[in-house]
Each structure stands twice: as structure tokens, then as C-alpha cells.
Amino acid sequence: MDYDVIVIGAGLTGLSAAFFMKRKGLRVLVLEKKDRTGGAIRSHRENGFVYEEGPNTGLISNAELLDLFQLSGVAPEIASGSAKKRLILKNGQWHPLPRGPAGFFKTPLFGFHDKVGMFFEPFRKRGSDPDESLLETVSRRIGKSFADYAADPFVSGIYAGDPKRLVTRHAFPKLYDLEQKYGSFVCGAIMKSLASGKERRVSRKVFSVSGGLGTLVDALAKEIGEEHLIRSAQNIEASKTGNGYAINYTHEGRTLTLRANNLVSTVGAYALPKIFPFIDKEDMDCLTEMNYAKVIQVAVGAERKAIDNAHVSFGGLVPTKENRKILGVLLPSFCFSGRAPEGYVTMAVYMGGTRHPEYMDMPDDEIKKIVGEELSALFRVPESSIAFMKLFRHPHAIPQYERSSGKRLETLWRLEKKNDGLILSGNLRDGIGMADRVKQAYETAARIRA
Ligand SMILES: Cc1cc2nc3c(=O)[nH]c(=O)nc-3n(C[C@H](O)[C@H](O)[C@H](O)COP(=O)(O)OP(=O)(O)OC[C@H]3O[C@@H](n4cnc5c(N)ncnc54)[C@H](O)[C@@H]3O)c2cc1C
The missing domain is CATH 3.50.50.60 (FAD/NAD(P)-binding domain)
Structure with a gap:
């Protein structure tokens, strides 16, 4: 042999x-x-900008990834505090995803009924359909507004997919296990946070690598x-x-x-x-x-002064209900060092997915026009402050489970x-x-x- x-x-x-x-x-x-x-991983380095063709960041979610970093001698770059702030669009305005109980009760993202309903989540019955969709699972355990303004954009950010079609057991096995093993997302998450041994090393922090994932x-x-x-x-x-x-x-x-x-x-x-x-x-x-979501990623370099300080964050996700032409925007240079020259930022705009597969065949000029319009409408970034846009098409970006x-x-x-x-x-x-x-x-x- x-x-x-x-x-x-x-x-x-x-x-x-x-x-x-x-x-x-x-x-x-x-x-x-x-x-x-x-x-899918490729980093471009040009005129002081570092931008990605595919993934921008990952999550340190298992010990094998830590082993790979250690054995290969490549150190992960952990995202700065800005990565903790995540924006969700509702009625055309960005709102931070709440991170604690007080924020959860104040946020306009979710309805009053679902906020109160969260208390009762641990007491709800386990689901019995192994092929239940994520939208059904989240609506059943927490409520519809949570499904629309948390699960839906979350799915868009990870799978560029449709929460009505993704099966919880296959697409989000950890979430599925929380319900099956502990009977509740809330209780399961608490039990998991007390995990010991190998799992303890796993920080669930957001990472990239100096110079890009390439x-x-x-x-x-x-x-x-x-x-x-x-x-x-x-x-x-x-x-x-x-x-x-x-x-x-x-x-x-x-x-x-x-x-x-x-x-x-x-x-x-x-x-x-x-x-x-x-x-x-x-x-x-x-x-x-198996369906694959088609994703177009547009890397954008823009002047720093064009970004409102209120928008400095990991980025923003756009729920289906908002009916916009983009899926979301990441702001890598606020989270990682050396991504843009002084006075500039990098942005990664995602389009297409299962919401708009037809964009894959759209000419470059039209895509860039949409990106310019959406950045202007959602982030108030004027066209004059955009230094460059680079377009990357991924016809088989993300498999849909x-x-x-x-x-x-x-x-x-x-x-x-x-x-x-x-x-x-x-x-x-x-x-x-x-x-x-x-x-x-x-x-x-x-x-x-x-
Ligand atoms: C736009 C985009 C954004 C993403 N964002 C994130 C993110 O934020 N966080 C995250 O964790 N993950 C993200 N991902 C997913 C992540 O990039 C992938 O999970 C990972 O890179 C896939 O690696 P892979 O080796 O399995 O597949 P691929 O990277 O697709 O590699 C498969 C390889 O097989 C080769 N190949 C195909 N056909 C043949 C053939 N017939 N003969 C020989 N070789 C062949 C291809 O050329 C390719 O090099 C993203 C993916 C995309 C596309």
C-alpha cells in the first residue's frame, strides 16, 4: 500500500x-x-486590511479545537469585549441582545408574555417529535416572539437557514440534549455550566487567529x-x-x-x-x-467615523420578519486587532441564504448596490465613507440539517x-x-x- x-x-x-x-x-x-x-477558509491581507472570504470567527466549544491550537502552535485570538454585544434588528432599529435577567425584562425584542413565560420554561413538558423544527421547539418551550427575534436571527447567523426546516435534534443537538436530558433549556444550561473535567477547559469564547483564520x-x-x-x-x-x-x-x-x-x-x-x-x-x-444555503459574503472597508458608537459590537443579525435584503453584518475590526488601518473598520455583510437563494446569480454591481443601500439604511454609513467592497460567493456554503x-x-x-x-x-x-x-x-x- x-x-x-x-x-x-x-x-x-x-x-x-x-x-x-x-x-x-x-x-x-x-x-x-x-x-x-x-x-471555505481564506484570509486576504491588503493595504492594511485583513478580511475573510468565508468564516470570520468561531466558538471555542470543544477540547479538540483547543488541542489543535496547542499542537499546531497557532494561538487563538480571543475576541475583545465588543464581541459580547450582539445586535438584533426590530422595526428597523438595532437592539442589543440582552445578557442578564434585567436586560431580558427591559428589551423590546420579546413580548411580555414570553418574558414571563421564561419562568415557566423549566416546568414545560419535553417534546416528543424527534423531527421537530427549531421554530417549533423554541415556540413551544418559550414563545413566538423569542422564536422570531432570537432563534430566527440566530439560525440565520449560523446556518443562513430556515428555522422552520432545520430539525433541532440534528442542527442544534446540544439544545436538543438540554431538553431531553434535563427537561429544560434553563436548567440544562445551569447544569452544563457546572461541568467538570475536560469540558472545563472549554471557554465558549469567540476566536479568530492573528492575521485571519487563513x-x-x-x-x-x-x-x-x-x-x-x-x-x-x-x-x-x-x-x-x-x-x-x-x-x-x-x-x-x-x-x-x-x-x-x-x-x-x-x-x-x-x-x-x-x-x-x-x-x-x-x-x-x-x-x-441535502440542501445547501448559498451565501454571498461582502467584505467592506469603511471609515471608522461612519460607525455610530452605539453600533460598536460583534455585529447585527436581521430576523426574517424585518424583510430586509441582508442576513446580517459582522464588525470584525472591533473584536480583533490588526484588521484595519488607523481610521478604518472592516465589516462582513452576509446575503442570500435560504431566504434569498436567487441573489447567488445576481451581478456583482447589483449586489454591491444593495450592500451600500442596506449599510446606509441600517447603520447610516454614507457611500462616500466606503473604501472597498469585495464579494465572495459560496454556492454550497452551509449544509442544512x-x-x-x-x-x-x-x-x-x-x-x-x-x-x-x-x-x-x-x-x-x-x-x-x-x-x-x-x-x-x-x-x-x-x-x-x-
Ligand atoms: C460564508 C461562510 C461563513 C461561515 N461562517 C462561519 C462562522 O462564522 N463560524 C464557524 O464556525 N463556521 C463558519 N462557517 C463554516 C466553516 O467555514 C466550515 O464548517 C468549514 O470551513 C468547513 O470545512 P470543511 O473542510 O468541512 O469543508 P470545506 O471548507 O468546504 O472543504 C472541502 C474541500 O474539499 C474540496 N473538494 C470538493 N470537491 C472535491 C473533489 N471532488 N475532489 C477533491 N477535493 C474536493 C474543496 O475544494 C475544499 O477544499 C462558514 C462557512 C461559510 C461558507
Whole structure:
């Protein structure tokens, strides 16, 4: 065998998995279709600005992510106090998301009925529908105004998705577990905060990395080593051999074959049919029956003086009910150092998602016009203060864990059982955030057969 394991895809999942595998002494090779590594993560550094093409920040939500930082020698940059302030739009005005009981009772974001109802949340019955949507779960346990002005924008910020379609058990398993294990979100959250051992290290703080998240994926690629990474590997196709897998691909005009005991895929569901012709159509249909939110991120550099001090925060999210053309805005330079030159700020404006998939095909000029209008209407940023706008389109940005998820997961387990040494990782299962990706990568490395 050429390798113990071949990993397909060099995004955060593939790179982290290969990094952990290499540390375990496994002979690993990563094959990536594009001419660059990092997948959705890419940082741009230009004229004193640092801005992201994909994710801007993550949450330190598991110990595996901490291990990755420690072992790779890359230090997370923890967001400043501004990140604690999060804005939600209601009736065209930004309101801070309350952080304590007093703020909760004062905020105009939620109705009086739901505020009082929060006291009774611990006494409400557990849900019994395993495929209940997030909107249903939150409306049932807390109330409709909370669903519309907390859950809905929260879903928009994480999944760019629809809370009516995302299934709580799959899309928000920690929230689902709070209800199932402790009978209540409030009581469960209190019990969790008293957690001990490994979980204690997990601060749930917001992180990025100095110089942008690209620093992390670049460091992982460097640690894995050029000799273990093949970029621009096209037409990858796997077949089974007696005790492993043969992988054919084209590279610089040549067709090549490699063999490995184990094969790990980290690509999106949409890319699987071409790579795995040996998986029958019925099973493959269960894997590919997954919607992806299309997201356009517009990185904006603007003059600092254009931002009202009341808006200095992590950023703002726009609930569906507000009927606007953007999903939300992040303000990275208020949370992390070195993101903008003196007198300027960076903003990241998100558009599209499941609310407006049609924006993906809109010409750049029209998108920039909308961004300018929305920033003017919502933040009073005049057009004259905008230094630049850069547009990044992500046609398969975020997989949506909807009702088809149960069948998909069951199919994945069955396929892995049937095909010894095959692991179908990536964000088609186990969570969409960066911390989820690293945890899955760690677990994938642990599953590799010797
Ligand atoms: C716009 C946007 C904003 C986000 N914001 C956040 C955030 O704020 N916080 C957070 O935690 N997460 C966020 N995420 C999610 C986070 O970026 C992802 O979870 C993570 O980067 C996914 O890594 P991955 O390796 O699983 O997938 P990817 O990054 O998609 O990597 C998959 C890799 O596989 C390669 N590939 C695909 N097909 C093939 C093929 N046939 N052969 C070989 N290679 C192939 C691709 O080129 C790619 O390099 C965001 C994502 C996007 C798109």
C-alpha cells in the first residue's frame, strides 16, 4: 500500500484530520481539487486590511479545537469585549441582545408574555417529535416572539437557514440534549455550566487567529508537509481493492493511481457521486438529498467615523420578519486587532441564504448596490465613507440539517460498516461550525484502522 490513509479535500476538516493522523505516525496523503488548501477558509491581507472570504470567527466549544491550537502552535485570538454585544434588528432599529435577567425584562425584542413565560420554561413538558423544527421547539418551550427575534436571527447567523426546516435534534443537538436530558433549556444550561473535567477547559469564547483564520489552515498545511499534499487533483475516483482502496485522479495532464488501506472523504455531499461510483444509487440519493444555503459574503472597508458608537459590537443579525435584503453584518475590526488601518473598520455583510437563494446569480454591481443601500439604511454609513467592497460567493456554503438528516446518517453508518476502512466525514454530518469540524477530524483520526 502507498499510504495508510488518503484524505480527500483540504478544507479545515481534511487538514485537521491529516494533521492528527500524521501525529499518530500514520502515512497520510491529502488530495485537493483546487490549487489552494483551506476550503471555505481564506484570509486576504491588503493595504492594511485583513478580511475573510468565508468564516470570520468561531466558538471555542470543544477540547479538540483547543488541542489543535496547542499542537499546531497557532494561538487563538480571543475576541475583545465588543464581541459580547450582539445586535438584533426590530422595526428597523438595532437592539442589543440582552445578557442578564434585567436586560431580558427591559428589551423590546420579546413580548411580555414570553418574558414571563421564561419562568415557566423549566416546568414545560419535553417534546416528543424527534423531527421537530427549531421554530417549533423554541415556540413551544418559550414563545413566538423569542422564536422570531432570537432563534430566527440566530439560525440565520449560523446556518443562513430556515428555522422552520432545520430539525433541532440534528442542527442544534446540544439544545436538543438540554431538553431531553434535563427537561429544560434553563436548567440544562445551569447544569452544563457546572461541568467538570475536560469540558472545563472549554471557554465558549469567540476566536479568530492573528492575521485571519487563513493563518490556521496555512499552518496545518505546513505541518502536514508538501510531500503529503496534492493540490489540483482532478477527477478523483475511488474503487475498492482486496484490502483497501485505489484512487485514480488526474494531475497536470497525467492520470495517476494511488492505493491506501483507508479512505476518508471530507467533501460536500454534492461531490460524492463522482468520487464513489461503487456506492449504489439508492444510497447515494440519501446522501445527496441535502440542501445547501448559498451565501454571498461582502467584505467592506469603511471609515471608522461612519460607525455610530452605539453600533460598536460583534455585529447585527436581521430576523426574517424585518424583510430586509441582508442576513446580517459582522464588525470584525472591533473584536480583533490588526484588521484595519488607523481610521478604518472592516465589516462582513452576509446575503442570500435560504431566504434569498436567487441573489447567488445576481451581478456583482447589483449586489454591491444593495450592500451600500442596506449599510446606509441600517447603520447610516454614507457611500462616500466606503473604501472597498469585495464579494465572495459560496454556492454550497452551509449544509442544512433538515428532515432528510435521519436517513442520511443511517445510510452513512451502514455504508461505513459495509466498506471497511471508508470514512465519510465532512460537514454532511456532525455539525457545521469550525469547532465541530475539528472535533470530527480528531475522531476520524482515532477511527483509522492500523
Ligand atoms: C460564508 C461562510 C461563513 C461561515 N461562517 C462561519 C462562522 O462564522 N463560524 C464557524 O464556525 N463556521 C463558519 N462557517 C463554516 C466553516 O467555514 C466550515 O464548517 C468549514 O470551513 C468547513 O470545512 P470543511 O473542510 O468541512 O469543508 P470545506 O471548507 O468546504 O472543504 C472541502 C474541500 O474539499 C474540496 N473538494 C470538493 N470537491 C472535491 C473533489 N471532488 N475532489 C477533491 N477535493 C474536493 C474543496 O475544494 C475544499 O477544499 C462558514 C462557512 C461559510 C461558507
